[in-house]
Amino acid sequence: MSTQLHTWTWLTWLAATLVAISVTRNLFYLTLILLCLLVVYSFIEDANQRGAYPFSLLRFGILVSVLSMLFNMLISHFGETVFLTLPEEWPLIGGPYTLEALVYGLTNGLVLFGILIAFTDFNQAMPVRMLIRLIPRAFFPVAVVISIAVTFVPTTIRQFYQIKEAQMLRGQRMKSLRDWLPLVMPLLVGGLERALQLSEAMTARGFASAAPKGGNTAHRLAMVVSMLWVMAGWVVSTRAGWETLGLGLILAGALALLAALWWAGRQVPRTNYLKEKLRTGDAIVLMGIVVIGLALYFPFEWIDRSSLYYSVYPLLQWPDFDPWIGTALLGLGLPAYVIGLRKR
Amino acid sequence: MKSRWLSPLIYLVCSLVGIVSLLYPFFLPQGTTGAQPGLQRSADMPLMLTVLLGLALLVLVYEVQGQAMNTKLIALLGVLVAINAALRFLEVAIPGPGGFSPVFFLIVLTGYVYGARFGFLMGVLTLLVSAILTGGVGPWLPSQMFTAGWVGMSAAILRPLLLGLHLKGQGEEIWILAGFGAFWGMMYGVIMNLWTWPFIAGPADQYWEYGVGIWETVQRYASYYLLTSLVWDIVRASGNFLLILGFGMPTLRTLRRFKQRFTFIYKPTPSPVAQSNLSG
Numbered sequence: 203m204s205t206q207l208h209t210w211t212w213l214t215w216l217a218a219t220l221v222a223i224s225v226t227r228n229l230f231y232l233t234l235i236l237l238c239l240l241v242v243y244s245f246i247e248d249a250n251q252r253g254a255y256p257f258s259l260l261r262f263g264i265l266v267s268v269l270s271m272l273f274n275m276l277i278s279h280f281g282e283t284v285f286l287t288l289p290e291e292w293p294l295i296g297g298p299y300t301l302e303a304l305v306y307g308l309t310n311g312l313v314l315f316g317i318l319i320a321f322t323d324f325n326q327a328m329p330v331r332m333l334i335r336l337i338p339r340a341f342f343p344v345a346v347v348i349s350i351a352v353t354f355v356p357t358t359i360r361q362f363y364q365i366k367e368a369q370m371l372r373g374q375r376m377k378s379l380r381d382w383l384p385l386v387m388p389l390l391v392g393g394l395e396r397a398l399q400l401s402e403a404m405t406a407r408g409f410a411s412a413a414p415k416g417g418n419t420a421h422r423l424a425m426v427v428s429m430l431w432v433m434a435g436w437v438v439s440t441r442a443g444w445e446t447l448g449l450g451l452i453l454a455g456a457l458a459l460l461a462a463l464w465w466a467g468r469q470v471p472r473t474n475y476l477k478e479k480l481r482t483g484d485a486i487v488l489m490g491i492v493v494i495g496l497a498l499y500f501p502f503e504w505i506d507r508s509s510l511y512y513s514v515y516p517l518l519q520w521p522d523f524d525p526w527i528g529t530a531l532l533g534l535g536l537p538a539y540v541i542g543l544r545k546r
Numbered sequence: 547m548k549s550r551w552l553s554p555l556i557y558l559v560c561s562l563v564g565i566v567s568l569l570y571p572f573f574l575p576q577g578t579t580g581a582q583p584g585l586q587r588s589a590d591m592p593l594m595l596t597v598l599l600g601l602a603l604l605v606l607v608y609e610v611q612g613q614a615m616n617t618k619l620i621a622l623l624g625v626l627v628a629i630n631a632a633l634r635f636l637e638v639a640i641p642g643p644g645g646f647s648p649v650f651f652l653i654v655l656t657g658y659v660y661g662a663r664f665g666f667l668m669g670v671l672t673l674l675v676s677a678i679l680t681g682g683v684g685p686w687l688p689s690q691m692f693t694a695g696w697v698g699m700s701a702a703i704l705r706p707l708l709l710g711l712h713l714k715g716q717g718e719e720i721w722i723l724a725g726f727g728a729f730w731g732m733m734y735g736v737i738m739n740l741w742t743w744p745f746i747a748g749p750a751d752q753y754w755e756y757g758v759g760i761w762e763t764v765q766r767y768a769s770y771y772l773l774t775s776l777v778w779d780i781v782r783a784s785g786n787f788l789l790i791l792g793f794g795m796p797t798l799r800t801l802r803r804f805k806q807r808f809t810f811i812y813k814p815t816p817s818p819v820a821q822s823n824l825s826g
Binding site: 220221224277293304317318321324325330340341343344346347348349350351352353354355357358359362379380382383386387388389391393394396397398400401403405409418419420423425426429430432433436440452456459463466 | 679
């Protein structure tokens with residue numbers, strides 16, 4: 203793996219980034235987070251041997267932000283700083299245009315761009331085989347299906363082009379939708395024939411021939427109870443207004459569910475040919491994430507957490523900036539530091 | 547312990563959690579609009595929705611895979627998902643007009659021919675595999691997987707209906723399936739918008755706001771949908787309709803032919819030597 207961070211380190215980093223983006227609408231913090239993510243992206247792209255991403259991320263981000271800004275300005279007429287007024291009788295776009303709506307749209311665009319770039323970093327850093335390995339043991343049939351599918355996709359695309367060339371040699375032209383039929387049907391039939399051969403080979407090699415160890419009624423029952431627990435927590439949180447109790451119930455239900463899945467997975471033997479190790483770089487990134495968690499959630503007296511919940515309405519003002527939170531958020535850029543260090 | 551009742555219960559609970567998670571903007575209580583907590587909840591609600599939906603999806607997939615899987619179905623599903631993911635890969639490389647996507651065509655037809663569990667897994671795994679391959683893994687993925695799973699699962703409902711009306715192999719069968727594909731082309735957009743809509747919450751008449759009440763929320767969503775998504779979804783629905791109408795009949799014939807080849811049951815009988823060893 204070219205980026206050389208543990209899979210769970212990347213997952214933790216992704217979760218921390220999403221939480222950081224979700225908890226704030228402060229433009230200063232959002233800009234800091236985005237800068238960190240873009241720096242990480244450039245380092246991953248540099249270290250990766252898979253080549254550049256198929257589209258310009260920065261251009262896409264600017265497009266999303268500008269569109270969101272314009273869209274919100276056009277349809278939202280709230281705020282006190284009016285810079286243009288169109289006749290009220292014009293449907294939808296009529297009324298005052300405000301600076302607050304413009305900035306609010308920009309904030310939304312930055313949040314969406316941040317989520318996109320965080321997942322792009324994650325997708326670029328993680329090879330496909332590592333993503334498949336993340337599938338829990340309890341889902342081994344699904345993991346096998348995904349492995350087959352991922353293996354067969356390049357073959358399918360290759361076969362598609364072979365069929366296309368063969369049909370072109372026979373004088374086939376793509377004029378209407380029906381002209382695609384001679385391409386699609388051989389692709390489907392060829393794929394299904396391969397599936398038959400594959401299933402025979404799997405059966406011959408004894409795949410899934412062993413009897414399952416014990417029944418799974420207890421696992422399934424535990425999962426249903428956990429889901430009901432989560433559901434109850436959600437109802438308590440949103441309908442009854444007891445947010446802390448509700449979130450506690452949701453968390454407990456989710457943990458019980460994951461425990462039931464882990465329990466079910468214990469019945470499935472699994473062999474690992476490649477074991478990942480936690481290294482110093484992982485420790486650096488994880489430490490950074492702990493610092494972010496403390497800055498965002500631990501009740502330190504010297505941290506002004508109200509700056510996270512910034513709103514542009516009703517009158518646009520400069521958002522507050524807490525240097526402790528700002529410095530902690532820079533920790534999201536630590537994967538870039540580790541990748542750069544290893545490269546040297 | 548008899549577990550015959552457990553499976554329907556799991557389907558019911560998980561589908562209920564999925565539906566409630568997606569429809570949560572309409573269920574929230576009235577009265578906190580404009581307040582600071584409302585603003586905070588606008589930010590954390592989509593995250594909670596993703597978690598709830600993801601958990602329900604995990605349980606549903608666990609249940610379905612346990613009942614539907616054997617070697618032949620695993621291979622069949624793997625290859626069909628590969629074909630569909632390749633179509634999505636081509637769609638990402640050469641984007642079609644509006645919301646057009648070729649992936650629903652096979653999800654509908656496999657759900658119709660091979661049954662609800664197979665259709666559900668086909669929908670869920672097509673979206674997952676194509677997301678892994680095209681770098682599309684994100685918080686939107688559980689909603690996409692759940693909805694595509696529903697497309698495949700619900701297609702199976704049509705089978706007894708059309709067989710009961712003796713429409714198998716008739717032209718009407720394809721017209722009804724094409725209509726069903728068009729319906730889900732629209733519904734997919736309606737449901738997927740529910741994920742993004744609260745996330746871009748704002749004060750305008752078309753945006754979600756915490757605690758404004760169910761009717762106000764429905765009105766806002768309707769305005770938002772008509773303005774931003776209707777045309778996009780009409781293109782997707784038309785694409786599904788035309789694809790099923792154009793390719794549906796030969797594809798159904800092929801899937802049915804292979805269904806017979808894939809559903810043979812192999813029951814090994816022990817050889818006399820093995821039997822004598824066991825008894826001895």
